[in-house]
Amino acid sequence: MKTDALTGIAGILRKNTYKMTPQRRAVLEVITGSHDHLTPQAIYRRVQKKYPAIGLVTIYRTLEILADLNLVCRVHAEDNCRSYLMRRPNGHHHHMVCKSCGEVIDITGCNLDELEQRLSRETGFKIDGHLLEFNGHCRACLDRGENDNEQR
Amino acid sequence: MKTDALTGIAGILRKNTYKMTPQRRAVLEVITGSHDHLTPQAIYRRVQKKYPAIGLVTIYRTLEILADLNLVCRVHAEDNCRSYLMRRPNGHHHHMVCKSCGEVIDITGCNLDELEQRLSRETGFKIDGHLLEFNGHCRACLDRGENDNEQR
DNA sequence: ATACCAATTGAAAATCGTTTTCAATTAGAA
DNA sequence: TTCTAATTGAAAACGATTTTCAATTGGTAT
Structure with missing residues (x-):
């Protein structure tokens, strides 16, 4: 299931001249694996556990692309104006x-x-x-x- | 009308151990005079026209107080997570x-x-x-x- | 397999909005 | 008028986000 979803996303990325990289895969695994909304920082911390060399910039850039492609939702809470969530429906x-x-x-x-x-x-x-x-x-x-x- | 509203607000401020200052009056005039929601920066620029010496910090501090007293609303738009508006209803x-x-x-x-x-x-x-x-x-x-x- | 090119990466610096600190000033009650 | 607590602006600190750039890498064409 997880693999399927990620390879599907890899296809969508390629269709849009983006590449699937280990970093992006790690970000997607974190977002897919959480039922919470996560700030870029929170995603960063979690991704680091599996991929310590990743840079925070990469998180931001990946989120921007995923949001553009409508693969993730951006949540605007009152306190926290920027966190992300896998798009489900x-x-x-x-x-x-x-x-x-x-x-x-x-x-x-x-x-x-x-x-x-x-x-x-x-x-x-x-x-x-x-x-x-x-x-x-x-x-x-x-x-x-x-x-x-x-x-x- | 304008003067009335502001003296009313002055009273509310005093009741809460706040003071009415020319800077706060200028901020209130700008917010009262606009039917748009304004960012702190936008308010700053407008207030400066009447009160060039004002500092941006004062705008922030005034807005915080006014929002606490429920005199202004803070609006969360998609793009812009922080702008203010006179509270009407x-x-x-x-x-x-x-x-x-x-x-x-x-x-x-x-x-x-x-x-x-x-x-x-x-x-x-x-x-x-x-x-x-x-x-x-x-x-x-x-x-x-x-x-x-x-x-x- | 190999070569190639555009896309991607991380680090560092730059930028933006916002908050804190602090010494000097001021509003408003006494 | 005096006095005190609240307020002010400048500068510095801060945190989140973006930009820049040289080095690396994914994926298609060979």
């Missing part, structure tokens, strides 16, 4: 983020279309899109006290 | 931002409660809040070509 979706552990749940089917249409009609705005994220605490964190600190 | 609301001119329209009544309740029920999450913003182009910009560049 293919279509339009949003995220619900646990403030304690960083767990992210995908949400498909936001019912904002009718609101958008109403707003458009009332204000004359042409609405291109929206940014929607829910934040709170997941069941597991609630159960064990929910007072954990933010993960970085 | 008092309760829960969101913004619709024009990508061309920066015009902001307040939206009260997002119908997300039922979605939140459903998600909560289905996933066990305790949802604290959400981040919602619409972006697009306002009527005026559409009419005159809509190709303007981003404002900073």
